[in-house]
Amino acid sequence: MTPAGGAGTRERAGAGGSARAIGMRTYVRSQLRHRGRRAFAVVGAVALGAALIVALTSLGAGFREAARAPLAGVAADVILTRPDGAAPSQQTARGVRLPFGLSTFSPADVAEVRSVGGVSVAVGSLQIWDFGPRSTITVAGVDPSQREVGPGRVLARDLVKGRAFTARERGVAVLDQHYAAFYDMKVGDRVKVGPREFAVVGILEVRDSSQAAAANIYVPLADAQQVAGLKAGEVNQVHVQVGNSSDTEEVTGRITDRLGTVSAITPDSLVQIMGAVGRISARFSTIAALVGAVGGLLLSWTALRGLVAERIREIGVLMAVGWRRRDVVRAFGLEALVLGLTGAAVGIVVGIGLAGLLSYLPTPEIVTGPPGAEGHAAAGAEDTGLPVSVGLTALLTAALTSVVGATAAGVLAARRATALKPALNLMSS
Structure with a gap:
């Protein structure tokens, strides 16, 4: 039989946990409203990385598709x-x-x-x-x-x-x-x-x-x-x-x-004659996109560190009134998650828009057979745009990289800030 005191303790603990959860969400909403400039900086940094992943990956896929298209038309490799x-x-x-x-x-x-x-x-x-x-x-x-x-x-x-x-x-x-x-x-x-x-x-x-x-x-x-x-x-x-x-x-x-x-x-040999932009895009677009994403995450990390540093005193107050370290970390992690989701959404939209603009680039002229004499063999060939398409893999990579990276950056920044004793946080300027 469970003692009444034990049950009451659990009820109070549960009520306290619910109150902290509600307070955490309220705190995050207020911070997002009142610290718009910092939030905008984080969203912009995350969006930059996401947009680069989508746009550069799609550009590389477009050049690879352009190299495959002439052979695909005759079903040959x-x-x-x-x-x-x-x-x-x-x-x-x-x-x-x-x-x-x-x-x-x-x-x-x-x-x-x-x-x-x-x-x-x-x-x-x-x-x-x-x-x-x-x-x-x-x-x-x-x-x-x-x-x-x-x-x-x-x-x-x-x-x-x-x-x-x-x-x-x-x-x-x-x-x-x-x-x-x-x-x-x-x-x-x-x-x-x-x-x-x-x-x-x-x-x-x-x-x-x-x-x-x-x-x-x-x-x-x-x-x-x-x-x-x-x-x-x-x-x-x-x-x-x-x-x-x-x-x-x-x-x-x-x-x-x-x-x-x-x-x-072959498709690889056709990539070789596309010019420097085509070769680099087709071969290294994924690496370039990931480098861009890392750059965006570093910017978001810097912005999140600044966001946390501005609130050192607030962290001290929160911990002084009963918030545990993990509560503070969760609150900042939740805030970073919201900012990461927003940045990912904005970045994906921008990336899709950039990919659409890249599709207006002319398809490289590729010689795929014996050199043609001047005549009418190519009379029907029209300038077409680069076959750029946004793949599901690029979208998922952009979303996961942005959200996970931003959330992790927020959590790490909060853990460093909460490592100090509340009294020291309160004395911080």
Whole structure:
């Protein structure tokens, strides 16, 4: 049986605890109202760190997405070409020829690529130039049996009129929409490539994400090889899809070991040609964002220390009237939590706004295939903004870092202030 005195003691302790809790909340609300400048400084510092996390992380993701987009349009992780070292000045005659500086892969080479561990699909294609008296056109020889990877994917996905050619068709062509509009051509017309004419069966729109497969005219691969004077099966591009995209660089190394000198276009290699801002943003955006967050937290720590230092005497009064050290620490921790939440919310909103502004940055120009001659292959390409998007991970990181950091800073500052005896706090100026 519990003694009545013990029960009364617990009731009084419970009542005292409830009173302290109510007093703690009242105290925090009053301090937030009456110390607006200090509170604003803390919120601003926390918001700065949160905004940097959101904005810089989103910027890096935008550059990485811009590097992946050209390959994603053809569902490839790697595009292989083979340089031949010939100078452009040695290849000036009119007619159909391979792009300057490119050699070919044999059917055995393509089979070798397919046999490399980690390679899921390898599709060969042929890009050729037709130097005419007034203009130069880019022609893509497409394997019509391959619709999932490479230029065949563009034919299957980006048609706007007519149809794509089938695996057994010859002497047919699909035109890029902008090339067709420039020359006022439509389905049913005939187009000339070198000495041969092709029946136009379709029109397609080369989207920005499909620039790796951009050409003026698309013809069956066998026709392109014949027009270019190549043997059956010879190609100058191999579009490779890797089973696990995270293994792309490792798989590319294996291919290079087997084939010798080849040029491999991968998302990482595209990042390299984006310029300094693109490279730094894509590779170090997370580190830069965290450094910014740490800077914001240091500022908030400084502001919180000042906030606590201003109230040394108040802490002494609170402890003199019965507040325990942990009550004071909890009160300041609660205040820091409120300020951290507010700063995180403000920072996330500002960061999302900054990310929106960054999306107006132009997407870096990236060459993803054989160098294009001046013509109409890129006529449809429009300046587009950087594909900046705010991810949930960036938002959560910003929120957690800001709230936890600000709260911890407030608690630590309060613990240092309450380490002094109440009498010393009361004597502090």
